[in-house]
Amino acid sequence: MAVSTSQASAPETATREIFMSEALREAIDEEMTRDPTVFVVGEEVGVWGGAYAVTQGMLEKWGPDRIVDTPIAEAAIAGLGIGAALTGSRPIAEFMYSDFMGIAMDQIVNQAAKNRYMFGGKAKLPLTYRAPFGAGTGNAAQHTQSLEAWFAHVPGLKVITASTPYDAKGLLKSAIREDNVVIMFEHKAIYAMRGHVPEGEYLVPIGVADVKREGDDVSVITYARQTHHALEAAEQLAAEGISVEVVDIRSLYPLDTDTILRSVRKTHRAVVLYEAVRFGGFGAEIASQIQELAFDDLDAPVLRVGAAHAPVPFSEPLEVASFPDTAQVVEAIRQSLQGVY
Amino acid sequence: MAEQSPVSTNGRAGGDDASNGVLEQLSDDQLRWIYLIMRRIRRFEETAEEAFRAAKMRGALHFYIGEEATATGVCAALDEGDFITSTHRGHGHCIAKGARMDKMMAELFGRTTGYCGGKGGSMHIADIELGNLGANGIVGAGIPIATGAALGSKLRKDGKVTVAFFGDGAGPTGAFHEGVNVAATMNLPAVFVCENNQYGMATHADFANAAAIHNRGPAYGIPSASIDGNDLFEVYATAKTAIDRARRGEGPTLIEARTYRHKGHTVLDQKNYRTKEEIAEWVARDPIERFVRAVNESERLDEDDFQAIDGQIEREIEHAVAFAEASPWPTVDVIERDVYVE
Numbered sequence: 001m002a003v004s005t006s007q008a009s010a011p012e013t014a015t016r017e018i019f020m021s022e023a024l025r026e027a028i029d030e031e032m033t034r035d036p037t038v039f040v041v042g043e044e045v046g047v048w049g050g051a052y053a054v055t056q057g058m059l060e061k062w063g064p065d066r067i068v069d070t071p072i073a074e075a076a077i078a079g080l081g082i083g084a085a086l087t088g089s090r091p092i093a094e095f096m097y098s099d100f101m102g103i104a105m106d107q108i109v110n111q112a113a114k115n116r117y118m119f120g121g122k123a124k125l126p127l128t129y130r131a132p133f134g135a136g137t138g139n140a141a142q143h144t145q146s147l148e149a150w151f152a153h154v155p156g157l158k159v160i161t162a163s164t165p166y167d168a169k170g171l172l173k174s175a176i177r178e179d180n181v182v183i184m185f186e187h188k189a190i191y192a193m194r195g196h197v198p199e200g201e202y203l204v205p206i207g208v209a210d211v212k213r214e215g216d217d218v219s220v221i222t223y224a225r226q227t228h229h230a231l232e233a234a235e236q237l238a239a240e241g242i243s244v245e246v247v248d249i250r251s252l253y254p255l256d257t258d259t260i261l262r263s264v265r266k267t268h269r270a271v272v273l274y275e276a277v278r279f280g281g282f283g284a285e286i287a288s289q290i291q292e293l294a295f296d297d298l299d300a301p302v303l304r305v306g307a308a309h310a311p312v313p314f315s316e317p318l319e320v321a322s323f324p325d326t327a328q329v330v331e332a333i334r335q336s337l338q339g340v341y
Numbered sequence: 342m343a344e345q346s347p348v349s350t351n352g353r354a355g356g357d358d359a360s361n362g363v364l365e366q367l368s369d370d371q372l373r374w375i376y377l378i379m380r381r382i383r384r385f386e387e388t389a390e391e392a393f394r395a396a397k398m399r400g401a402l403h404f405y406i407g408e409e410a411t412a413t414g415v416c417a418a419l420d421e422g423d424f425i426t427s428t429h430r431g432h433g434h435c436i437a438k439g440a441r442m443d444k445m446m447a448e449l450f451g452r453t454t455g456y457c458g459g460k461g462g463s464m465h466i467a468d469i470e471l472g473n474l475g476a477n478g479i480v481g482a483g484i485p486i487a488t489g490a491a492l493g494s495k496l497r498k499d500g501k502v503t504v505a506f507f508g509d510g511a512g513p514t515g516a517f518h519e520g521v522n523v524a525a526t527m528n529l530p531a532v533f534v535c536e537n538n539q540y541g542m543a544t545h546a547d548f549a550n551a552a553a554i555h556n557r558g559p560a561y562g563i564p565s566a567s568i569d570g571n572d573l574f575e576v577y578a579t580a581k582t583a584i585d586r587a588r589r590g591e592g593p594t595l596i597e598a599r600t601y602r603h604k605g606h607t608v609l610d611q612k613n614y615r616t617k618e619e620i621a622e623w624v625a626r627d628p629i630e631r632f633v634r635a636v637n638e639s640e641r642l643d644e645d646d647f648q649a650i651d652g653q654i655e656r657e658i659e660h661a662v663a664f665a666e667a668s669p670w671p672t673v674d675v676i677e678r679d680v681y682v683e
Contacts, residue, residue, distance in 0.1 A: 068527075071526055073522065075519045075520075079482075079488060079489045079520060080485065080488060080523070083487060083488060083491070083492065083493060084490065084496070085493075086486070086490060087424060087474070087490045088493060089497060103515075106479055107482065107485055107516075110479050111477075111482055116680070116681070117460055117679050118461040118465035118467070118475070119460075119465065119467040119475060120457030120458035120460050120461060120679065121458065121460075122467070123467060123475070155680045156680050156681070178682075180682050
C-alpha cells in the first residue's frame, strides 16, 4: 500500500480528477469493503445521500445495516458511535453540520474523548466523526461556523481537515483505520472542488503537514479552504517577486510542528491563516508554538488572519467580508514582510 | 418468564416477600450467586466508606447500599457476553457484572493495580472484557452509549443485549430521550433500567420528572414496567422478560425500579431533605433481608450456605483492602499515557 504525504508524489499515470465529495465517498466505500465492521450512521446519510452528497448511492449498494439513517438526535448519533466502537464495530458517525455538535458535546468531549484514559487504557474507540464546517454557503450563524479549536483542545480527540480531494480521501481512510476518535472537519465550500485523485489504494497519514507550495520569503500556515486563498495570494505575489510558502497542516491534533518550524526557520516570517473567529482560534496555538520554538528565527511578529468577532452574518456582502479572502491574505503577507502592523 | 408481559403497573399481586414462583425457577447456584453479589456490594461499600472516613481515599463515593436487588436481579438475567452501561453510583453494577473487588478497591485507592490504573476512580470503573462499558460521571450519558452498543450488536448480529442503568435524575436529561427514542425507532436489543432511588442529590424524582418515568414507555411505543426494585425476584423476572424480548429482536423495554439509597448522595450529604422515618421505612424493606427471608422460607438454602458465603466475602474484602493498600501509586510518567492508542 502506498503511503504518500503529498499530492506531488502521487503516481501521475493513475490520476484522474474527481470532486472532494466523491473522494470522501471512495474512502468510505473502500474501507467498508476492506472491513465489514465499518458502517456509516447519521442524519440523512441513506435515502437522501448525505446533506453534501458524500454517501449518495451508498444505501443502495450497502443496505440499511451499513448505511444507518437516524432521527435528528446528535447526542444519540455521537453515542451510537461510541457504544458501537466500544463493542467491536468501526463506525463513521456523521454530523450534518459541525454546528450541531453542540448538542452532542457531552458525548464527544466527556465520553468519546475520555473513555480510553478514564478506563486505564483498556478501552479502544475506533470511531470517526465527520462534520461539515466553514463558511461561504449563505447559511448564516448556525450552519457556517468553524469550531475546530474546541475539539483540538480536548485530549483524546484527533482533529483533521483536508484542502484537496487527494488529502480528503487519504486522511479519511487513515481516520477510519485509527483505533482512536478522529473528527474530520470537511469544508463545505470545497466539497465540489475537483482535484487529482489516483486510482487505487493510498493513505495520507494523520499528523503530517504538507507544504502545498514552496517559497522563501514568508510562510503561510493554514488549513482547509483557506489553503486555496493562501495559494492564490502566493501566485499573485510571485508576479512581484515575493516567494510565499504555503503549509497546509491537515491535522490540528496531532500537530506537525516540525514541518511548521522548518518552514518558518527558512522564511523567518509567518502568517497564520484560518477561517474560525480570529480570537482564541486554533491559529493562536500555531502562532504560540512558532514564537516559543522559533523566536530567534523570526524577523517579524507572527501574524494571524481569521474571521470577524461576530456570529456569521447572512447577507452576502457581510458574510464575504467576515472571512479572510485572497486580498486579505495578500495584505497580511505584505504586512509581515514590511513588519508594519 | 418469556410469556409474561413486561408491562405491569404497580408490582406483582403477591405478598411483599412472596417470589410468585420466580424463586422456584432459580437454581440453588443462582440463589447463592445472587446472595453473594448483593452481600459483596454491601460489604464493599461499607468497607470503602470506612476507608474514606479514615482518609485512605479521596474524591467522591456514591453508595448503592439499599439498591442491591436491582443491579443483581438484572445482571442475573444477563448472559456473560452482554453489555451494560452504568452510572456515578456504579459499584453495584460493576460487582453484579462480575468485577473483582480487589481491583475495584485498588481503583478507589488510586493505585496502579486498580481497574483503571488509578486514572478513573469510583465514577469511571469499566471492564470492557466483562461487558461493563463503564460507570459514568455524567448523569444520563450512558444511555446513548448503551443504544450504540445495542446498534453494534444488531449490525454485527452477535446476539447480545445491552442494559443501560440510570437513575431518576437522568429522567429529565436530553440524553435519555435521544437514547431511548433512537433505540425504539431502530428496534434495538436494549433494556433501559431506571433505578428510581427517589432523589437526585436532594431533588425528589417526582419534582424532577413531570410524570413517572415508566409512563414514558407508551410514548416511545415500547413496553414498560414499574416494579419494586427491592424485590430481587420481581427485578429478575421483569429483566428476564425484557432481555429475552430484546434478544429475540423485538426491541427495547423501559423498566422503572423503585428503590432507595440508605446512604446520602455521597459520603458527604446535607441530610436535610428526607426524614429519619422515611429512611427507616425503606431500611425495613432492605432488599438483602427480604431475599434471605424468602429463600429461608423456601428452605432452598440453609444458614450454612449463607454463612459460607459471608465468610468468603469477608476474606475477599480483607484481601481487597490489603491488596489496595499494598499496591503502588502510579508514577507521574503515566499522566499523558493512554490518552490515545499509540
